[in-house]
Amino acid sequence: MAACNGCGANDDGVSIVCRFCNAPYSDEISRNAIRCARCGATNRGGRPQCVACSASLLAMCVLCGHGTPPPATDCAKCGEAFLGAAERKSQRDAERMLGAVSGAIGNIARSGAFDIFGGGSSGSGTGAGTRHDASSSRGGGGGGRNGAPPMDT
Ligand SMILES: [Zn+2]
Numbered sequence: 001m002a003a004c005n006g007c008g009a010n011d012d013g014v015s016i017v018c019r020f021c022n023a024p025y026s027d028e029i030s031r032n033a034i035r036c037a038r039c040g041a042t043n044r045g046g047r048p049q050c051v052a053c054s055a056s057l058l059a060m061c062v063l064c065g066h067g068t069p070p071p072a073t074d075c076a077k078c079g080e081a082f083l084g085a086a087e088r089k090s091q092r093d094a095e096r097m098l099g100a101v102s103g104a105i106g107n108i109a110r111s112g113a114f115d116i117f118g119g120g121s122s123g124s125g126t127g128a129g130t131r132h133d134a135s136s137s138r139g140g141g142g143g144g145r146n147g148a149p150p151m152d153t
Pocket residue numbers: 004005006007008009018019020021022023
């Protein structure tokens with residue numbers, strides 16, 4: 001806790017300037033001070049809500065929803081910078097959507113939905129393979145040899 005440089009009064013932990021002599025408590029406190037957007041009161045940095053009207057002074061992260069007290073410029077939870085965070089979020093959402101769509105197409109291809117070609121070629125060859133001319137030709141050959149006339153008599 002700092003004390004007033006002007007009159008030596010104790011820092012009340014809330015004010016930016018001494019409530020007795022109106023001197024700033026410290027350069028750091030003055031530098032980190034933020035103005036309440038609702039009532040215009042000056043608050044010290046790091047306060048979660050306005051000392052005058054109790055309005056929230058937290059910067060809400062658009063990515064994780066965590067509230068970070070001022071004057072931080074990055075989310076205390078996920079580290080995302082507040083500046084341009086909304087644009088980056090929508091860009092990431094778009095990339096995630098594209099990834100989901102291309103992934104779905106890949107799943108359809110792997111699942112065998114395009115199996116028309118494989119099924120057609122495998123069925124055609126087996127049916128024509130059965131032939132029934134083998135048994136008839138063997139019977140004719142055997143009969144011809146048995147019926148041959150005796151040559152040497
Ligand atoms: Zn003072």
